[in-house]
Amino acid sequence: xxxxxxxxxxxxxxxxxxxxxxxxxxxxxxxxxxxxxxxxxxxxxxxxxxxxxxxxxxxxxxxxxxxxxxxxxxxx
Amino acid sequence: xxxxxxxxxxxxxxxxxxxxxxxxxxxxxxxxxxxxxxxxxxxxxxxxxxxxxxxxxxxxxxxxxxxxxxxxxxxxxxxxxxxxxxxxxxxxxxxxxxxxxxxxxxxxxxx
Numbered sequence: 001x002x003x004x005x006x007x008x009x010x011x012x013x014x015x016x017x018x019x020x021x022x023x024x025x026x027x028x029x030x031x032x033x034x035x036x037x038x039x040x041x042x043x044x045x046x047x048x049x050x051x052x053x054x055x056x057x058x059x060x061x062x063x064x065x066x067x068x069x070x071x072x073x074x075x076x
Numbered sequence: 077x078x079x080x081x082x083x084x085x086x087x088x089x090x091x092x093x094x095x096x097x098x099x100x101x102x103x104x105x106x107x108x109x110x111x112x113x114x115x116x117x118x119x120x121x122x123x124x125x126x127x128x129x130x131x132x133x134x135x136x137x138x139x140x141x142x143x144x145x146x147x148x149x150x151x152x153x154x155x156x157x158x159x160x161x162x163x164x165x166x167x168x169x170x171x172x173x174x175x176x177x178x179x180x181x182x183x184x185x186x187x
Contacts, residue, residue: 012110012111012113012114013110015113015114015117016110019106019113019114019116019117020106020107020113023101023106026097026101027097027098027101030093030094030097031094034090034093034094035090035094053107054110057109061110
């Protein structure tokens with residue numbers, strides 16, 4: 001993996017983390033106001049979910065260079 | 077009869093709102109891959125100026141033009157990293173120079 005690819009992957013990771021954190025926060029706020037009587041824990045839970053999804057995406061993206069990719073041949 | 081249905085309607089409204097928010101997030105690719113996320117971010121950035129203009133026309137007043145910020149965090153960070161590492165790499169020779177100068181100064185004082 002070249003330095004340029006690595007840099008782009010890290011940029012994608014950071015942007016993705018920000019987006020997922022914001023989405024999780026927003027959805028947490030919506031759920032907290034609508035269902036859970038404006039408590040704090042859905043907001044924290046949503047943000048945590050977002051960060052976790054971003055971490056998992058980053059991990060897969062950074063590993064994808066070293067993982068064997070295969071295709072299933074169609075049966076004739 | 078209305079009193080019995082009202083809680084059900086309230087609950088159904090809440091489910092609709094929350095489910096709608098969840099569906100919008102899923103549909104715009106915010107919950108998907110990193111690449112989809114950056115596509116969604118690009119779309120949002122492109123959609124903000126026309127939306128702001130629409131709101132301005134609706135309300136009938138002009139927002140002050142956003143000042144163009146010339147600061148780039150990426151460049152600042154990169155130059156910061158380069159300067160720190162350069163400083164670390166020349167640190168031993170700089171320290172030895174300063175100690176030599178210090179010794180020379182003290183020697184000159186004691187002459």
